[in-house]
Amino acid sequence: MSETLTPTSTDYFSAVQAAIADALGIDEAEAVPEATLLGQLGAESIDLLDILFRIERTTKVKITVADIAALLQGGIPDEEFGDENEVVNDTGLTHLEKVLPQFDRSQLSEPLTAEGVLGLFTVQNLTDLLTERAAAQHTA
Template sequence: MTTTATALLPAVQEAIADALGIDEAEVLPEATLLGDLGAESIDLLDILFRIERVSGVKVTVADIGDLLQGGIPDEEFGDENEVVNDTGLSHLERVLPQFDRAQLAEPLTADGVLGLFTVQNLLDLLTSRTAASAA
Protein backbone atom coordinates (compact mmCIF):
# COMPACT_ATOMS: atom_id res chain seq x y z
CA MET A 1 0.00 0.00 0.00
CA THR A 2 1.23 3.49 -0.77
CA THR A 3 1.66 6.05 1.98
CA THR A 4 -1.46 7.83 0.78
CA ALA A 5 -3.47 4.58 0.77
CA THR A 6 -2.23 3.71 4.26
CA ALA A 7 -3.23 7.16 5.49
CA LEU A 8 -6.66 7.00 3.83
CA LEU A 9 -7.58 3.44 4.85
CA PRO A 10 -8.84 4.32 8.38
CA ALA A 11 -11.02 7.14 7.00
CA VAL A 12 -12.45 4.84 4.32
CA GLN A 13 -13.11 2.09 6.86
CA GLU A 14 -14.80 4.53 9.23
CA ALA A 15 -16.97 6.02 6.46
CA ILE A 16 -18.11 2.58 5.32
CA ALA A 17 -18.75 1.32 8.87
CA ASP A 18 -20.71 4.44 9.81
CA ALA A 19 -22.80 4.39 6.63
CA LEU A 20 -23.63 0.70 7.00
CA GLY A 21 -23.94 0.58 10.78
CA ILE A 22 -21.30 -2.14 11.10
CA ASP A 23 -18.10 -2.50 13.09
CA GLU A 24 -14.95 -1.09 11.46
CA ALA A 25 -13.26 -4.46 12.00
CA GLU A 26 -15.61 -5.91 9.35
CA VAL A 27 -14.42 -3.41 6.74
CA LEU A 28 -11.48 -5.38 5.40
CA PRO A 29 -9.73 -4.34 2.17
CA GLU A 30 -10.82 -7.54 0.38
CA ALA A 31 -14.50 -7.21 1.40
CA THR A 32 -16.93 -6.40 -1.39
CA LEU A 33 -19.12 -3.42 -0.63
CA LEU A 34 -22.38 -4.85 -1.96
CA GLY A 35 -21.87 -8.52 -1.19
CA ASP A 36 -19.75 -8.99 1.90
CA LEU A 37 -20.69 -5.74 3.65
CA GLY A 38 -24.32 -5.64 2.53
CA ALA A 39 -24.31 -2.13 1.04
CA GLU A 40 -27.10 -1.10 -1.30
CA SER A 41 -26.93 1.56 -4.01
CA ILE A 42 -28.13 4.31 -1.67
CA ASP A 43 -25.50 3.25 0.89
CA LEU A 44 -22.81 3.65 -1.76
CA LEU A 45 -23.82 7.27 -2.23
CA ASP A 46 -23.65 7.81 1.53
CA ILE A 47 -20.21 6.17 1.71
CA LEU A 48 -18.86 8.33 -1.10
CA PHE A 49 -20.27 11.48 0.52
CA ARG A 50 -18.68 10.60 3.87
CA ILE A 51 -15.33 9.90 2.21
CA GLU A 52 -15.44 13.22 0.38
CA ARG A 53 -16.21 15.00 3.63
CA VAL A 54 -13.13 13.57 5.40
CA SER A 55 -10.70 13.45 2.47
CA GLY A 56 -11.77 16.45 0.41
CA VAL A 57 -11.65 14.23 -2.68
CA LYS A 58 -14.84 13.55 -4.61
CA VAL A 59 -15.46 10.09 -6.04
CA THR A 60 -18.84 9.44 -7.64
CA VAL A 61 -20.76 6.29 -8.52
CA ALA A 62 -20.16 7.29 -12.15
CA ASP A 63 -16.40 7.21 -11.44
CA ILE A 64 -16.75 3.67 -10.16
CA GLY A 65 -18.78 2.75 -13.25
CA ASP A 66 -16.15 4.32 -15.49
CA LEU A 67 -13.43 2.30 -13.78
CA LEU A 68 -15.40 -0.93 -14.04
CA GLN A 69 -16.45 -0.51 -17.67
CA GLY A 70 -13.43 1.46 -18.81
CA GLY A 71 -15.23 3.41 -21.50
CA ILE A 72 -16.08 0.22 -23.34
CA PRO A 73 -19.50 0.64 -25.00
CA ASP A 74 -22.25 -1.53 -23.51
CA GLU A 75 -22.58 -3.58 -26.70
CA GLU A 76 -18.84 -4.41 -26.61
CA PHE A 77 -18.72 -5.07 -22.84
CA GLY A 78 -21.54 -7.61 -22.81
CA ASP A 79 -23.99 -9.40 -25.02
CA GLU A 80 -27.68 -8.75 -25.66
CA ASN A 81 -28.55 -10.64 -22.44
CA GLU A 82 -26.25 -8.33 -20.43
CA VAL A 83 -23.75 -11.13 -19.81
CA VAL A 84 -20.22 -9.73 -19.67
CA ASN A 85 -18.24 -11.05 -22.62
CA ASP A 86 -14.52 -11.72 -23.10
CA THR A 87 -13.75 -8.05 -23.76
CA GLY A 88 -15.50 -7.01 -20.55
CA LEU A 89 -13.97 -9.83 -18.50
CA SER A 90 -10.48 -8.98 -19.76
CA HIS A 91 -10.99 -5.36 -18.76
CA LEU A 92 -12.23 -6.35 -15.30
CA GLU A 93 -9.14 -8.52 -14.81
CA ARG A 94 -6.97 -5.48 -15.60
CA VAL A 95 -8.72 -3.02 -13.26
CA LEU A 96 -9.72 -5.32 -10.40
CA PRO A 97 -6.60 -7.19 -9.24
CA GLN A 98 -8.69 -9.62 -7.18
CA PHE A 99 -10.92 -10.62 -10.09
CA ASP A 100 -10.28 -14.03 -11.65
CA ARG A 101 -12.76 -15.12 -14.28
CA ALA A 102 -11.78 -18.75 -13.68
CA GLN A 103 -13.46 -18.41 -10.26
CA LEU A 104 -16.86 -17.52 -11.77
CA ALA A 105 -19.43 -20.20 -11.00
CA GLU A 106 -21.87 -18.73 -13.53
CA PRO A 107 -21.80 -16.06 -16.22
CA LEU A 108 -21.23 -12.55 -14.89
CA THR A 109 -24.06 -10.16 -15.69
CA ALA A 110 -23.82 -6.39 -15.99
CA ASP A 111 -25.74 -6.09 -12.70
CA GLY A 112 -23.16 -8.29 -10.99
CA VAL A 113 -20.14 -6.21 -11.96
CA LEU A 114 -20.59 -3.64 -9.19
CA GLY A 115 -20.74 -6.54 -6.74
CA LEU A 116 -17.07 -7.24 -7.47
CA PHE A 117 -16.00 -3.82 -6.16
CA THR A 118 -14.06 -4.08 -2.90
CA VAL A 119 -12.96 -1.73 -0.15
CA GLN A 120 -9.46 -1.94 -1.63
CA ASN A 121 -10.75 -0.96 -5.08
CA LEU A 122 -12.43 2.08 -3.52
CA LEU A 123 -9.26 2.93 -1.65
CA ASP A 124 -7.21 2.61 -4.87
CA LEU A 125 -9.61 4.88 -6.73
CA LEU A 126 -9.53 7.44 -3.93
CA THR A 127 -5.73 7.26 -3.77
CA SER A 128 -5.39 7.86 -7.51
CA ARG A 129 -7.82 10.80 -7.27
CA THR A 130 -5.87 12.22 -4.35
CA ALA A 131 -2.61 11.96 -6.29
CA ALA A 132 -4.19 13.55 -9.38
CA SER A 133 -5.59 16.46 -7.38
CA ALA A 134 -2.20 17.03 -5.73
CA ALA A 135 -0.42 17.14 -9.11
Protein backbone atom coordinates (compact mmCIF):
# COMPACT_ATOMS: atom_id res chain seq x y z
CA MET A 1 0.00 0.00 0.00
CA SER A 2 1.48 3.36 -0.95
CA GLU A 3 1.39 6.23 1.49
CA THR A 4 0.50 9.72 0.35
CA LEU A 5 2.51 12.47 1.99
CA THR A 6 1.07 15.78 3.04
CA PRO A 7 2.70 18.59 1.03
CA THR A 8 5.13 20.83 2.87
CA SER A 9 6.30 24.39 2.35
CA THR A 10 9.62 23.12 1.00
CA ASP A 11 7.77 21.18 -1.67
CA TYR A 12 6.19 24.36 -3.01
CA PHE A 13 8.87 27.00 -2.58
CA SER A 14 10.61 26.12 -5.85
CA ALA A 15 7.28 26.24 -7.74
CA VAL A 16 6.51 29.67 -6.29
CA GLN A 17 10.04 30.90 -6.99
CA ALA A 18 9.92 29.69 -10.60
CA ALA A 19 6.47 31.20 -11.21
CA ILE A 20 7.61 34.57 -9.87
CA ALA A 21 10.83 34.54 -11.88
CA ASP A 22 9.03 33.58 -15.10
CA ALA A 23 6.24 36.12 -14.66
CA LEU A 24 8.56 38.99 -13.72
CA GLY A 25 11.50 38.12 -15.95
CA ILE A 26 13.91 37.95 -13.01
CA ASP A 27 16.43 35.38 -11.85
CA GLU A 28 14.96 32.78 -9.49
CA ALA A 29 17.64 33.67 -6.94
CA GLU A 30 16.01 37.11 -6.55
CA ALA A 31 12.74 35.56 -5.37
CA VAL A 32 14.01 34.92 -1.85
CA PRO A 33 11.46 34.08 0.87
CA GLU A 34 11.55 37.53 2.50
CA ALA A 35 11.18 39.53 -0.74
CA THR A 36 7.88 41.39 -1.10
CA LEU A 37 6.12 40.72 -4.38
CA LEU A 38 4.78 44.19 -5.08
CA GLY A 39 7.61 46.08 -3.42
CA GLN A 40 11.04 44.55 -3.75
CA LEU A 41 10.31 42.34 -6.76
CA GLY A 42 8.36 45.04 -8.60
CA ALA A 43 5.27 42.99 -9.41
CA GLU A 44 2.11 44.83 -10.39
CA SER A 45 -1.43 43.52 -9.92
CA ILE A 46 -1.49 41.98 -13.41
CA ASP A 47 1.81 40.23 -12.61
CA LEU A 48 0.27 38.81 -9.46
CA LEU A 49 -2.50 37.24 -11.56
CA ASP A 50 0.14 35.78 -13.89
CA ILE A 51 2.10 34.37 -10.93
CA LEU A 52 -1.01 32.76 -9.47
CA PHE A 53 -1.93 31.26 -12.84
CA ARG A 54 1.58 29.81 -13.26
CA ILE A 55 1.46 28.34 -9.76
CA GLU A 56 -1.89 26.72 -10.47
CA ARG A 57 -0.62 25.30 -13.75
CA THR A 58 2.40 23.64 -12.12
CA THR A 59 0.91 22.59 -8.76
CA LYS A 60 -2.79 22.10 -9.64
CA VAL A 61 -3.64 24.25 -6.60
CA LYS A 62 -5.72 27.37 -7.26
CA ILE A 63 -5.07 30.57 -5.33
CA THR A 64 -6.82 33.81 -6.23
CA VAL A 65 -6.11 37.42 -5.40
CA ALA A 66 -9.30 37.26 -3.32
CA ASP A 67 -7.70 34.44 -1.29
CA ILE A 68 -4.71 36.67 -0.57
CA ALA A 69 -6.99 39.58 0.36
CA ALA A 70 -9.02 37.29 2.65
CA LEU A 71 -5.84 36.16 4.39
CA LEU A 72 -4.61 39.72 4.83
CA GLN A 73 -7.92 41.13 6.08
CA GLY A 74 -9.08 37.99 7.86
CA GLY A 75 -12.77 38.62 7.42
CA ILE A 76 -12.56 41.84 9.41
CA PRO A 77 -15.02 44.37 7.93
CA ASP A 78 -13.38 47.36 6.22
CA GLU A 79 -14.69 49.78 8.84
CA GLU A 80 -13.10 47.71 11.63
CA PHE A 81 -9.82 47.07 9.78
CA GLY A 82 -9.08 50.73 9.05
CA ASP A 83 -10.41 54.21 9.49
CA GLU A 84 -12.25 56.50 7.06
CA ASN A 85 -8.90 57.50 5.51
CA GLU A 86 -8.08 53.82 4.82
CA VAL A 87 -5.34 53.82 7.45
CA VAL A 88 -5.08 50.40 9.08
CA ASN A 89 -6.04 50.66 12.75
CA ASP A 90 -4.99 48.63 15.79
CA THR A 91 -7.44 45.81 14.99
CA GLY A 92 -6.05 45.51 11.47
CA LEU A 93 -2.43 45.77 12.60
CA THR A 94 -2.96 43.08 15.23
CA HIS A 95 -4.43 40.76 12.59
CA LEU A 96 -1.55 41.42 10.19
CA GLU A 97 0.95 40.53 12.92
CA LYS A 98 -0.84 37.17 13.29
CA VAL A 99 -0.95 36.25 9.60
CA LEU A 100 2.33 37.79 8.40
CA PRO A 101 5.12 36.52 10.67
CA GLN A 102 7.55 39.08 9.24
CA PHE A 103 5.30 42.07 9.98
CA ASP A 104 6.31 44.23 12.92
CA ARG A 105 4.22 47.35 13.41
CA SER A 106 7.01 48.99 15.41
CA GLN A 107 8.99 49.13 12.15
CA LEU A 108 6.40 51.31 10.40
CA SER A 109 7.75 54.76 9.67
CA GLU A 110 4.34 56.08 8.62
CA PRO A 111 0.73 54.90 8.94
CA LEU A 112 -0.05 51.77 6.94
CA THR A 113 -2.80 52.27 4.39
CA ALA A 114 -5.15 49.63 3.05
CA GLU A 115 -3.37 49.94 -0.30
CA GLY A 116 -0.02 49.28 1.37
CA VAL A 117 -1.12 46.03 3.00
CA LEU A 118 -0.69 43.96 -0.17
CA GLY A 119 2.83 45.37 -0.42
CA LEU A 120 3.72 43.44 2.75
CA PHE A 121 3.02 40.08 1.09
CA THR A 122 6.22 38.08 0.57
CA VAL A 123 7.37 35.08 -1.42
CA GLN A 124 7.25 33.08 1.82
CA ASN A 125 3.69 34.23 2.56
CA LEU A 126 2.64 33.00 -0.89
CA THR A 127 4.46 29.71 -0.35
CA ASP A 128 2.74 29.26 3.02
CA LEU A 129 -0.68 30.01 1.50
CA LEU A 130 -0.03 27.54 -1.32
CA THR A 131 1.08 24.87 1.15
CA GLU A 132 -2.02 25.43 3.27
CA ARG A 133 -4.32 25.22 0.24
CA ALA A 134 -2.55 22.12 -1.08
CA ALA A 135 -2.85 20.38 2.29
CA ALA A 136 -6.56 21.24 2.46
CA GLN A 137 -7.04 19.97 -1.08
CA HIS A 138 -5.05 16.84 -0.22
CA THR A 139 -7.28 15.98 2.75
CA ALA A 140 -10.55 16.79 0.95
